[in-house]
Amino acid sequence: MSKDLIVIALGGNAIKQADQWGTTEEQLRNVDVTAQQIAKIIANGYRVVVTHGNGPQAGALLIQQEEAEQFVPAQTLAACGAMTQGQIGWAMQNRLSYHLKKAGVMSPVCTVVTQVQVSDDDPDFKDPSKPVGPFYTKDEAKQLETEKKYIVKEVKPNTDKPWRRVVPSPEPIDIIEKDSINALLSSGAIVIASGGGGIPVRQMPDDGLEGVDAVIDKDRAGFKLAQAVKADKFIILTDVENAYIRYNTPEQKALKEISIAEAEKYLEDGEFLKGSMGPKIEAAVRFVKWSKKEAIITSLHKALDALEGKNGTHIIP
Amino acid sequence: MSKDLIVIALGGNAIKQADQWGTTEEQLRNVDVTAQQIAKIIANGYRVVVTHGNGPQAGALLIQQEEAEQFVPAQTLAACGAMTQGQIGWAMQNRLSYHLKKAGVMSPVCTVVTQVQVSDDDPDFKDPSKPVGPFYTKDEAKQLETEKKYIVKEVKPNTDKPWRRVVPSPEPIDIIEKDSINALLSSGAIVIASGGGGIPVRQMPDDGLEGVDAVIDKDRAGFKLAQAVKADKFIILTDVENAYIRYNTPEQKALKEISIAEAEKYLEDGEFLKGSMGPKIEAAVRFVKWSKKEAIITSLHKALDALEGKNGTHIIP
Numbered sequence: 079m080s081k082d083l084i085v086i087a088l089g090g091n092a093i094k095q096a097d098q099w100g101t102t103e104e105q106l107r108n109v110d111v112t113a114q115q116i117a118k119i120i121a122n123g124y125r126v127v128v129t130h131g132n133g134p135q136a137g138a139l140l141i142q143q144e145e146a147e148q149f150v151p152a153q154t155l156a157a158c159g160a161m162t163q164g165q166i167g168w169a170m171q172n173r174l175s176y177h178l179k180k181a182g183v184m185s186p187v188c189t190v191v192t193q194v195q196v197s198d199d200d201p202d203f204k205d206p207s208k209p210v211g212p213f214y215t216k217d218e219a220k221q222l223e224t225e226k227k228y229i230v231k232e233v234k235p236n237t238d239k240p241w242r243r244v245v246p247s248p249e250p251i252d253i254i255e256k257d258s259i260n261a262l263l264s265s266g267a268i269v270i271a272s273g274g275g276g277i278p279v280r281q282m283p284d285d286g287l288e289g290v291d292a293v294i295d296k297d298r299a300g301f302k303l304a305q306a307v308k309a310d311k312f313i314i315l316t317d318v319e320n321a322y323i324r325y326n327t328p329e330q331k332a333l334k335e336i337s338i339a340e341a342e343k344y345l346e347d348g349e350f351l352k353g354s355m356g357p358k359i360e361a362a363v364r365f366v367k368w369s370k371k372e373a374i375i376t377s378l379h380k381a382l383d384a385l386e387g388k389n390g391t392h393i394i395p
Numbered sequence: 396m397s398k399d400l401i402v403i404a405l406g407g408n409a410i411k412q413a414d415q416w417g418t419t420e421e422q423l424r425n426v427d428v429t430a431q432q433i434a435k436i437i438a439n440g441y442r443v444v445v446t447h448g449n450g451p452q453a454g455a456l457l458i459q460q461e462e463a464e465q466f467v468p469a470q471t472l473a474a475c476g477a478m479t480q481g482q483i484g485w486a487m488q489n490r491l492s493y494h495l496k497k498a499g500v501m502s503p504v505c506t507v508v509t510q511v512q513v514s515d516d517d518p519d520f521k522d523p524s525k526p527v528g529p530f531y532t533k534d535e536a537k538q539l540e541t542e543k544k545y546i547v548k549e550v551k552p553n554t555d556k557p558w559r560r561v562v563p564s565p566e567p568i569d570i571i572e573k574d575s576i577n578a579l580l581s582s583g584a585i586v587i588a589s590g591g592g593g594i595p596v597r598q599m600p601d602d603g604l605e606g607v608d609a610v611i612d613k614d615r616a617g618f619k620l621a622q623a624v625k626a627d628k629f630i631i632l633t634d635v636e637n638a639y640i641r642y643n644t645p646e647q648k649a650l651k652e653i654s655i656a657e658a659e660k661y662l663e664d665g666e667f668l669k670g671s672m673g674p675k676i677e678a679a680v681r682f683v684k685w686s687k688k689e690a691i692i693t694s695l696h697k698a699l700d701a702l703e704g705k706n707g708t709h710i711i712p
Contacts, residue, residue, distance in 0.1 A: 102471040102606075138467040139478075145463035149529075150455040154419040157482055161456075164481025165474055167508045168594055168606075171572075176603040188575035191484045191506035212466075255488075258505035261582030267575050277485055286493040289419075289485075 082310040083125045083263070084385070087300035087361075088112060089316050092378060093166055094134040102169075105135075109169040110176075115378050117177030120185065120268060122382060127263070128170060129303055131296045132162040132274030140211035155210065155245060156277050156289025163191050163273040170270050178268070187268045193254040193287060194276025194299050200248035208247040208293045213239035246292040250276060250299040254287065256306035263307060275299040297361035304365055312365040313374040313381060313390075314358045321359060321375050321391040323349045333391045338366055341393050362393045370395045399627040400442045400580070401702070404617035404678075405429060406633050409695060410483055411451040419486075422452075426486040427493075432695050434494030437502065437585060439699060444580065445487060446620055448613045449479040449591030457528035472527065472562060473594050473606025480508050480590040487587050495585070504585045510571040510604060511593025511616050517565035525564040525610045530556035563609040567593065567616045571604065573623035580624060592616040614678035621682055629682040630691040630698060631675045638676060638692050638708040640666045650708045655683055658710050679710045687712050 092112040094100050120126050136158055143152035153161070167189030175187045202208075206229050214222065219230040219241035234240045253259070253272060262269050275294030279287035297314055304312040320332035323344055336344070341363050350356040355375075362373035374381075376390030384390030409429040415421050437443050453475055460469035470478070484506030492504045519525075523546050531539065536547040536558035551557045570576070570589060579586050592611030596604035614631055621629040637649035640661055653661070658680050667673040672692075679690035693707030701707030 099468050101468040102474045139459075141467050142459040142463040145466065146455075146459040146461075149462065150458050151416050151418040153482065157419045157485070160481040160485035161478040162481070164477040164479070164484070164508050165470065167481070168474070168477035168510070171508065172510065172596070172604060172606070175571075176601075179602060186572065186574040186578075188572055189508035191481055191488065191508070193485070193489065254492075255503065255505055257503040258579055258582070258584050261503075261579055261584060262575055264582070265575070265578030267578060279489070284493075285496060287489055289489070 081123050081125050083127070083307060084119065084311045084313055085127045085129065085300060085304040085307065085309040086116060086119070086381070087297055087312070087314045088128065088130040090131040090133045091317060092315065093130065093169070100134060100138055106169050106173065110173045112378055113170060113173035114177045115381055116174060117181050117183070119382050119385065120178060121181040121183055124385065125263065126268050127259070127303060127307055127309070128174075128268070128270045129272045129296060129300045130166055130170065130270070130274070132159065132166060135162040135165055136274060137211060144212065154289055155291040155293070156279070159274050159277045159293075160191060163189070163277070166273050167270045174268065185266055185268050187270065188262050189270040190255050190259050190262065192259075192272040192276045193279045194250045194272060194294055194302065195252040195254060195287065196248035196278050196280055196290065196292060196294065197251055198280050200246065202246040202248045202292075206244045206246040209233050209242040209244050210293060211243050213237075214241040215239050216241055247295055248278065248292055250294050250302045253302050253306040254279065260307060272296075272299050272303045295357050295361075297358050301361045301364045305368060309369070310371055311374065311385065312362065312369075313376070313385065314362060315378050315381055316355075316358060316375065317377060319377045319380050319389060321350065321355055325349070325351070335392045335394060337394055338363055359393070366393050366395055398440045398442050400444070400624060401436065401628045401630055402444045402446065402617060402621040402624065402626040403433060403436070403698070404614055404629070404631045405445065405447040407448040407450040408634060409632065410447065410486070417451060417455055423486050423490065427490045429695055430487060430490035431494045432698055433491060434498050434500070436699050436702065437495060438498040438500055441702065442580065443585050444576070444620060444624055444626070445491075445585070445587045446589045446613060446617045447483055447487065447587070447591070449476065449483060452479040452482055453591060454528060461529065471606055472608040472610070473596070476591050476594045476610075477508060480506070480594070483590050484587045491585060502583055502585050504587065505579050506587040507572050507576055507579065509576075509589040509593045510596045511567045511589060511611055511619065512569040512571060512604065513565035513595050513597055513607065513609060513611065514568055515597050517563065519563040519565045519609075523561045523563040525562050526550050526559040527562050527610060528560050530554070531558040532556050533558055564612055565595065565609055567611050567619045570619050570623040571596065577624060589613075589616050589620045612674050612678075614675050618678045618681045622685060626686070627688055628691065628702065629679065630693070630702065631679060632695050632698055633672070633675060633692065634694060636694045636697050636706060638667065638672055642666070642668070652709045652711060654711055655680055676710070683710050683712055
């Protein structure tokens with residue numbers, strides 16, 4: 079019997095925690111903890127595709143690119159995305175291979191450098207909203223606006239450096255490397271793909287694909303990935319065991335199992351934090367609508383239990 | 396009939412020329428020229444695995460990492476290698492897919508983040524010889540020696556900054572992701588792998604693989620890759636159409652076809668520049684000894700002609 083195929087989307091904290099400096103060693107240790115849990119899932123009979131965020135890594139890389147600009151040119155945001163796919167993909171495939179071997183599973187693990195197509199017409203290109211890279215003073219921000227044509231916004235008022243560059247966060251349309259990802263899955267490999275939401279590319283008139291300065295939401299791209307591999311389940315891992323309504327109030331309530339209709343109602347009511355739980359629920363809903371199967375939101379350490387129905391927030395048709 | 400499988404090793408100049416600043420756009424343009432030639436080879440019926448150097452890209456990244464060290468931590472050399480695999484692999488798969496489509500070839504192109512195993516006992520760990528990253532004054536170099544335990548050497552005497560960090564360049568033993576590379580090839584994909592000589596890893600007592608601060612020669616790793624995929628031909632592309640003896644003398648002579656014995660004699664006689672043509676001839680000889688088939692050294696624009704026997708230096712059994 080063919081085993082269930084799961085797409086697992088990892089948050090940034092699976093790779094670098096907020097209070098960490100971010101050395102390679104620290105990140106490998108974090109990834110090791112994550113990989114151990116994913117190896118358990120695989121050892122329990124599931125086939126797995128892993129996708130992951132890259133916020134802290136891309137942020138660090140953008141600072142490095144900027145600091146050295148008088149010596150070597152900064153690469154584009156698309157190229158930096160590609161670099162973090164190599165960086166995080168390597169760490170993940172290295173630690174996941176290790177834990178699989180320990181668990182007696184001999185599947186190879188492979189990172190696929192992944193482009194994700196977006197549309198020029200996406201409304202987010204007109205009003206970019208995703209902050210990236212370092213924080214600036216107003217003067218610095220205005221200078222970058224002039225010199226580099228950055229779009230800058232004041233994102234943290236009343237701080238020393240309240241301004242940041244913002245870039246579009248367009249909708250993912252297609253996973254360009256889906257054939258290769260599927261070929262690897264068919265061969266029995268565990269695949270890491272579409273890191274950081276994928277390298278955003280747009281279709282050019284000459285039929286080529288061009289990298290764009292944008293950041294695709296990794297959970298939305300995770301859904302497109304789940305579609306591309308025809309996943310049986312889509313599981314989004316985050317800091318908390320469940321999604322909640324009335325979050326951080328005395329009436330806070332963990333959601334165990336909710337229908338698409340309930341999830342959409344809660345989204346409409348603003349129950350979930352924008353830029354945090356909101357996009358996860360949205361991506362989960364998209365998957366359930368498309369697959370007529372369930373999506374799960376939970377924490378890393380509850381992932382296996384959640385797959386077996388014991389834990390987590392389950393979004394069902 | 397199954398078509399010949401070729402491993403093509405590209406030099407750094409295929410991606411960034413020495414007189415270029417190194418922006419993403421410049422590198423994409425260079426890669427585009429290279430990809431167009433490789434697409435021609437594929438359109439002529441060959442199956443292809445591409446490997447490439449990363450010297451200029453890793454160099455730039457090391458400078459960026461160093462310049463920003465007070466803000467974000469520099470990643471290890473292994474992690475930087477992984478990052479350049481993402482960066483260059485993306486550029487190559489993007490431009491190669493484009494030229495393949497133009498040529499009517501629908502093969503997917505996939506970059507595999509590749510680890511290459513090395514041995515702790517490699518003599519190069521005792522006396523590292525490969526310069527990496529920025530140049531330093533003697534004082535700066537000595538400070539890095541103390542603070543970061545770098546091994547530094549004076550590599551360009553009588554200049555402002557004659558010192559550089561040197562790292563080991565150990566022999567590649569095994570391509571860790573070979574199963575995934577072969578699965579992709581079987582599915583009909585064109586594969587980009589082992590960029591920059593691969594991410595060097597060593598076997599740990601616990602059976603894991605650990606990244607090491609080293610740089611593997613990309614032509615040597617290219618031979619191990621050719622072995623791993625059972626290539627029919629190994630072609631090393633460089634600046635010149637042929638290897639020469641008595642190079643840069645009035646008696647300079649282009650080599651058309653040489654046996655292993657002749658190649659080894661010329662190597663012994665010091666006919667080939669160390670760190671340049673020397674390692675290419677060595678890697679080619681290793682391939683021919685192992686495969687009993689030919690290896691070719693030539694320039695990008697003569698590659699297809701060379702494959703058809705019209706050009707280049709052919710090393711034969």
